[in-house]
Amino acid sequence: MKDDLYSQIIEDTAELVRRAAHPRKGTISLSPETAALLERIRVRPSVDPPVVAETPGDGVALLQALAAEVSECTKCDLCHSRTQTVFADGNPSADLVFVGEAPGYNEDQQGIPFVGRAGQLLTDIIVKGMKMRREDVYICNVIKCRPPENRDPTLEEKRQCESYLIRQLELVRPKVICALGGHAAKTLLQTDESTGHLRGKWHFYHGIPLRVTYHPAYLLRSPGEKSKTWDDIQEIMKVLSGEIAPEPPAGEKTLWD
Ligand code: SF4
Structure with a gap:
């Protein structure tokens, strides 16, 4: 239904642009405001019917098959x-999933998300702060291939790759998602708001409670913000312990409902 709505918005916008266009050297002039509006309209990747795991073992096998599919992916130029x-x-059946934006140099070299100094800080948050093991949570990124020179991924790259994240979440079925940093949060929540505005409250990604916090790399540069991340992590721990259960907006179903 949501996809239909987004498609309708795109079609309506395209029609308005067509009607407003004056042929002039083959170009269409748009005001900066209209261009900004169009930039914000992002098409959700189509969500295939849920890939339902009959048993926990099925989920692991299906995730392995998905990882193999991703390893061959050439849907965008980042494959080159x-x-x-x-x-x-x-853990492929973790209650908590951390989602970052994209691999960096170390991740690209090792094939593992969140390694290097930022990854070590995330591990410290999990182990020393949450008293869990890194193996107890599931860690991934929106984008599965490193953008050259660590540039920001383009909207098209995010759109192409996000369908893999959605399938991962269908199979892992977490109770809660933690978005690490502004890029991940903006992609998942389709917003331009800053991390400072997004953190401190519950959001939902396809019906799954989502908390935004600062990226570990940012915390390395701004250690004074660590206490805010600890506040966010404590809220996540309340969901994991069952102390709270954030309710999605009426009508918003999880991926596996
Ligand atoms: S970034 Fe994602 S969509 Fe692009 S090639 Fe890699 S796996 Fe495929």
Whole structure:
């Protein structure tokens, strides 16, 4: 239904642009405001029918099959510059999924998300702060291939790759998602708001409670913000312990409902 709505918006916008266009050297002039509006309209990747795992073992096997599919993916140009794809790390039936934006140099070299100094800080948050093991959570990124020179992924790259994330979440079925940093949060929530505005409250990604916090790399540069991340992590721990259960907006179903 949502996809139909987005498609309708795109079609209506295209029709309005067609009607407003004046042929002039084959170009269409748009005001900066209209261009900004169009930039914000992002088509959700189509969500295939849920891939239902009959047993926990099925989920693991299906995730392995998906990882193999991703390793061969050539849907966007990032396939040309990657060393290897970076699919995920951790427990395939975890209650908590951390989602970052895209692999960096170390991740591209090792094929594992969140390694290097930022990855070590995330591990410290999990182990020392949450008293869990890194193997207890599931860690992945929106984008599975490293953008050259660590540039921001384009909208098209995100759109192409996000369908893999959705299928991962269908199979892992977490209770809660933690978006690490502004890029991941903006992609998942389709917003331009800053991390500062997004953190401190519950959001939902396809019906799954989502908390936004600062990226570990940012915390390395701004250690004064660590206490805010700890506040976010404590809210996530309340969901994991069953102390709270954020309710999605009426009518919003999870991927597997
Ligand atoms: S970034 Fe995603 S969509 Fe692009 S080639 Fe890699 S796996 Fe495929």
